[in-house]
Amino acid sequence: MSAVTLGLPSFPPRSPEGAGFLRGAEKFPAAAHHELANAQLRRNIGKATHTIRAKRIHVTEELPDWEELRDAGSAIKTDVMARLPELLEQFEAAVIARGGTVHWAADANEANAIVTELVKTTGSDEVIKVKSMATQEIGLNEHLETQGITAYETDLAELIVQLGHDKPSHILVPAIHRNRSEIREIFLREMPDVDPELGDNPAELAAAARKFLRHKFMTTPVAISGANFGIADTGTLTVVESEGNGRMCLTLPKTLITVMGIEKILPTYRDLEVFLQLLPRSSTGERMNPYTSMWTGVTPGDGPQEFHLVLLDNGRTAALADKIGREALNCIRCSACLNVCPVYERTGGHAYGSTYPGPIGAVLTPQLAGMHGKDDPNSTLPFASTLCGACFDACPVKIDIPSLLVELRHQKVEQSGVTAEALAMKAASYAMSSSTRWTAAQKAAGLGRIVAGKKGKISTLPPPLNGWTAARDIPAPPKQTFRSWWDSDEGRAALDQARRGAHPDSDGKAEK
Amino acid sequence: MRVALFATCIGDTMFPDAAKATALLLTRLGHDVVFPSGQTCCGQMHVNTGYQPEALPLVTNYADTFGDISIDAVVAPSGSCVGSVRHQHEIVAERYGTASLCGQVKTVKAKTYELSEFLVDVLGVTDVGAYFPHRVTYHPTCHSLRMLRVGDKPLQLLRNVRDIDLVELPEADSCCGFGGTFAIKNAETSTAMLADKIRHVADTGAEFCSAGDSSCLMHIGGGLSRLQMGTKTIHLAEILASVESRVHA
Numbered sequence: 001m002s003a004v005t006l007g008l009p010s011f012p013p014r015s016p017e018g019a020g021f022l023r024g025a026e027k028f029p030a031a032a033h034h035e036l037a038n039a040q041l042r043r044n045i046g047k048a049t050h051t052i053r054a055k056r057i058h059v060t061e062e063l064p065d066w067e068e069l070r071d072a073g074s075a076i077k078t079d080v081m082a083r084l085p086e087l088l089e090q091f092e093a094a095v096i097a098r099g100g101t102v103h104w105a106a107d108a109n110e111a112n113a114i115v116t117e118l119v120k121t122t123g124s125d126e127v128i129k130v131k132s133m134a135t136q137e138i139g140l141n142e143h144l145e146t147q148g149i150t151a152y153e154t155d156l157a158e159l160i161v162q163l164g165h166d167k168p169s170h171i172l173v174p175a176i177h178r179n180r181s182e183i184r185e186i187f188l189r190e191m192p193d194v195d196p197e198l199g200d201n202p203a204e205l206a207a208a209a210r211k212f213l214r215h216k217f218m219t220t221p222v223a224i225s226g227a228n229f230g231i232a233d234t235g236t237l238t239v240v241e242s243e244g245n246g247r248m249c250l251t252l253p254k255t256l257i258t259v260m261g262i263e264k265i266l267p268t269y270r271d272l273e274v275f276l277q278l279l280p281r282s283s284t285g286e287r288m289n290p291y292t293s294m295w296t297g298v299t300p301g302d303g304p305q306e307f308h309l310v311l312l313d314n315g316r317t318a319a320l321a322d323k324i325g326r327e328a329l330n331c332i333r334c335s336a337c338l339n340v341c342p343v344y345e346r347t348g349g350h351a352y353g354s355t356y357p358g359p360i361g362a363v364l365t366p367q368l369a370g371m372h373g374k375d376d377p378n379s380t381l382p383f384a385s386t387l388c389g390a391c392f393d394a395c396p397v398k399i400d401i402p403s404l405l406v407e408l409r410h411q412k413v414e415q416s417g418v419t420a421e422a423l424a425m426k427a428a429s430y431a432m433s434s435s436t437r438w439t440a441a442q443k444a445a446g447l448g449r450i451v452a453g454k455k456g457k458i459s460t461l462p463p464p465l466n467g468w469t470a471a472r473d474i475p476a477p478p479k480q481t482f483r484s485w486w487d488s489d490e491g492r493a494a495l496d497q498a499r500r501g502a503h504p505d506s507d508g509k510a511e512k
Numbered sequence: 513m514r515v516a517l518f519a520t521c522i523g524d525t526m527f528p529d530a531a532k533a534t535a536l537l538l539t540r541l542g543h544d545v546v547f548p549s550g551q552t553c554c555g556q557m558h559v560n561t562g563y564q565p566e567a568l569p570l571v572t573n574y575a576d577t578f579g580d581i582s583i584d585a586v587v588a589p590s591g592s593c594v595g596s597v598r599h600q601h602e603i604v605a606e607r608y609g610t611a612s613l614c615g616q617v618k619t620v621k622a623k624t625y626e627l628s629e630f631l632v633d634v635l636g637v638t639d640v641g642a643y644f645p646h647r648v649t650y651h652p653t654c655h656s657l658r659m660l661r662v663g664d665k666p667l668q669l670l671r672n673v674r675d676i677d678l679v680e681l682p683e684a685d686s687c688c689g690f691g692g693t694f695a696i697k698n699a700e701t702s703t704a705m706l707a708d709k710i711r712h713v714a715d716t717g718a719e720f721c722s723a724g725d726s727s728c729l730m731h732i733g734g735g736l737s738r739l740q741m742g743t744k745t746i747h748l749a750e751i752l753a754s755v756e757s758r759v760h761a
Contacts (some may be wrong), residue, residue, distance in 0.1 A: 386691025
């Protein structure tokens with residue numbers, strides 16, 4: 001029996017530090033600095049996001065009930081988060097009833113240990129993988145490697161990333177930062193038995209990957225997948241994909257291990273109706289994804305004969321405990337927010353340092369893994385946005401990402417204590433909370449005219465404001481504030497003239 | 513109509529011409545424009561940077577200043593400040609304020625408008641009788657576009673300006689990269705976004721880049737100035753307030 005502690009509520013654990021990929025090595029501005037210098041990356045990302053963006057708008061605008069679908073998606077996910085514990089229990093029971101085995105993993109370390117043990121039991125030292133964000137989040141491939149097990153990614157873009165000893169930079173298009181000549185070089189260098197005459201056209205590259213992967217599909221007895229959806233009432237798991245490589249993994253091997261974040265639940269089979277419309281249109285700009293695979297437990301003589309489901313928390317209940325921030329768990333990983341984000345477009349995904357880049361990553365990552373003080377790279381993520389709102393408009397389940405970013409900024413500031421910025425903000429608040437003090441402060445701002453000098457603009461400022469003047473001038477403050485103009489004779493005369501302009505007849509008479 | 517002008521802190525201090533133009537325009541249209549001198553700042557900078565308790569006195573001051581029942585409407589030449597009043601004041605008041613402040617905030621936000629909204633939705637005017645014989649392109653700032661949903665109201669107004677040569681801005685709805693303290697905290701990314709915005713402005717060959725927010729214009733204008741490009745920035749209100757000088761004036 002466990003001890004009962006009264007009085008102090010214990011908060012759910014975050015994802016542990018050092019396990020998986022929910023924390024970058026550098027703060028966002030520093031990481032962005034490197035990425036911004038890579039002109040090729042910016043061209044590749046700019047081209048790809050613009051293409052997907054245009055396709056998405058085309059296929060969403062053609063649906064007369066798109067907004068209603070978004071509302072439905074949002075409502076279903078909000079309901080799921082409100083009763084997640086009961087839905088998970090229902091789901092677990094349904095999976096077991098259909099012959100699956102369910103494992104619960106509190107964090108990345110537990111999930112990695114469970115999967116390793118399961119693979120070792122099969123006797124195989126190789127696994128094939130379906131593209132999965134959850135296994136990337138926990139660093140499963142890297143962990144398996146340390147245990148002597150080689151994991152092969154079978155999604156073409158993931159394979160490119162894996163063979164390139166690289167990290168994915170986009171949720172849906174992990175190799176978005178690579179162009180085809182770079183991919184050709186990676187294949188030539190890393191793929192066994194590749195034709196040295198390999199060209200860089202997409203068909204040839206795909207054929208080379210197909211040859212390599214076919215062999216893996218036919219010879220590897222264990223597959224590991226994630227899941228797009230888990231249906232509580234039937235225990236059904238779903239993976240949607242474009243290439244069919246995922247389906248090969250889901251059907252050919254003897255053992256299938258699925259790692260699924262606990263937030264991926266949908267209450268009923270019918271709810272798929274909503275999400276199978278929302279997801280492909282938002283992510284790839286397609287009306288329907290080419291392959292939708294669903295499986296429920298095991299079926300004798302057909303498909304994998306052993307099915308293990310690892311239900312992963314890794315900070316999700318910590319996010320769920322935040323009544324504002326939990327909305328981020330509604331995310332269905334479509335990446336529409338990445339494709340419209342002007343910050344992502346310039347910096348790419350690596351700058352976010354997490355498996356989850358872009359706007360949704362900027363709210364999800366700090367919630368899953370925490371913001372541990374001012375030196376934590378994750379504490380800079382909520383600030384990696386101009387709050388332009390494009391992500392909110394694009395999100396198929398209407399996650400209000402800008403408001404979540406603002407909330408996380410608030411939480412970060414609350415944790416940070418006294419900083420130079422906090423003192424400045426407090427001083428500004430004090431000055432601006434009374435018009436008398438504000439008018440005095442405006443007079444002080446007029447000193448800027450001295451700094452500006454004759455050219456009437458300021459081109460250098462001390463830190464931290466030098467970030468602004470590195471590329472932008474500031475005009476000299478005007479001689480007269482608006483409020484002093486308003487009280488001046490000049491202001492009164494101008495308003496008087498405008499007033500006469502409002503009534504041309506009387507104005508005309510007065511002039512005569 | 514008795515209209516209170518909210519000049520905004522940056523408008524009052526750095527860009528008084530936009531506030532002057534708003535006051536003159538609304539006066540010319542026959543309204544009784546007042547400037548409550550107790551006004552300071554909407555608190556957006558504080559909220560957006562994470563300082564919600566520090567925003568409370570500003571939210572309170574805004575509600576006190578514009579809560580006056582003799583005021584029919586509050587109009588500001590800024591989409592983002594009105595966005596803050598509409599979407600953030602209640603959050604701050606509910607978290608840190610009193611119940612009476614929450615009520616006050618709701619009342620005041622319901623009568624606060626961005627300029628183009630006020631002209632088109634409240635006054636029902638799309639032709640304000642303006643005259644501006646220049647080539648102009650328009651940047652629809654993010655908060656006007658996506659927080660306030662002003663849609664094409666500013667363009668409806670601009671299309672009716674006499675002798676204006678209005679040219680479409682490529683990728684108009686992409687952010688200029690300002691984002692308040694983002695421009696300082698992520699200066700390099702902000703600059704990369706600005707560079708694209710400026711390139712698009714240059715492509716139009718416009719003499720003026722216009723917008724409904726002085727802060728975005730400060731950002732775009734700051735970049736144009738550094739690159740010594742000829743294009744100038746101008747607030748939407750200034751174009752709408754421009755009239756052809758009368759012969760007898």
